[in-house]
Amino acid sequence: MTRIVPGPLAKLAGAGAFAAFASVVVVTPAQAAPDYSHADTNFAGTQIEAHEGIHGSPLTSRADVADQTLGHDVSGHQGPVDWGAAAGGGAKFTYVKATEGTGFVNPQYAQQYDGAHAAGLIRGAYHFARPDVSSGAAQADYFIANGGGWRGDGTTLPGALDIEYNPYGDACYGKNPADMTAWIADFTRTYLAKAHRSALIYTSTNWWKTCTGNANGFGNTNPLWLARYGPEVGELPAGWDKQSIWQFARGGGLPGDQNYYNGPIGRVEALAKGAAAQAA
Incomplete structure (x- = not known):
């Protein structure tokens, strides 16, 4: 709430209306700092699991599925990762949490x-x-400045936007579907302009329906990284006719969460080199 109090000149001049008006000081409370208290333990899918649950195991969860490529995603809460063990278990790619907010x-x-x-x-x-x-836009800039950029070395995947249920309050971060869709577009446009690649969008179908109104304007530009912990991929968000990556399981004794790229390793390599994401 804003308070208006007489300034020092008004007090010296007495109670005259002109003096009080001429020396008003407007006092506003300091804006609360953003809450990052859960940032160490927020990672891709924590809130999706909390809101949507786990519905059995995938029908195929092996490293040798001919048309799928196994990968992981990790974040800081796991500490140093034994990547040799991950590679030995069949993993070919990974996504690493770089940043949250700004x-x-x-x-x-x-x-x-x-x-x-x-x-x-x-x-x-x-x-x-x-x-x-x-x-x-501000968050895309922060992400790029802190490790989220892309380079055409053949081993770097384009950045991904993890957009899911709010761990700090309202599931949609206090935004209506139009404003949420505009926010996502602001991020993806900025990332494309500065990293020269289209960012993947990580989400769940339920969250996308709830918080964007099932917006369909991203499927032709931003590859889908879908979170669903069940035996099948299931329904996709509007605008996408396939997922590029499916996060199908949490943990499982291997580093991070478990993912399949929707295609053989050659498709993952092509995405890293600059090709658009394609399914097998």
């Missing part, structure tokens, strides 16, 4: 991101979206 950087990012590369995995970075704290 106020948190994964303290394990260098070990996780560079370690995956050293072990021969193709790796990319993702950003945990906080539409409640700043604009999409």
Whole structure:
């Protein structure tokens, strides 16, 4: 609430209306700092699991599925990752949490991101979206500045936007579907302009329906990384006719969460080199 109090000149001049009007001081409370108290433990799918649950195991969860490529995603809460073990278990790619909002950087990012590369995995970075704290453009800039960029070295995947249920309050971060869709577009446009690649969008179908009104304007530009913990991929959000990556399981004794790229390893390599995402 804003308070209006007489300024020092008004007090010296007495109670005259002109003097009081001429020396008004407007006092406003300081804006509360954004809450990052859960940032260490927010990672791709934590809130999706909390809201949507786990519905059995995938029908196929092996590393040798001919038309799917196994990968992981990790974040700082896991600490240093044994990427040799991950590669030995069949993983070919990974995504690593880099940032959240405009106020948190994964303290394990260098070990996780560079370690995956050293072990021969193709790796990319993702950003945990906080539409409640700043604009999409500001968060895309922050992400790129803190490890989320792309380079055409053949081993770096384009960045991903993790947009899911709010761990700090209202599921849609206090935004209506039109404003949420505009926020996502602000992020993806900025990322494309500055990283020269289209960002993947990580989400669940239920969240997308609830918080964007099932917006269909991203399927032709931004590959879909779908979270669903069940035996099948299931319904996709509007605008996408296929997923590029399916996050099908949490943990499971392997580093991070479990994902399938929708195609053989050659498609993952092509995406890293600059090709558009394609399914097998």
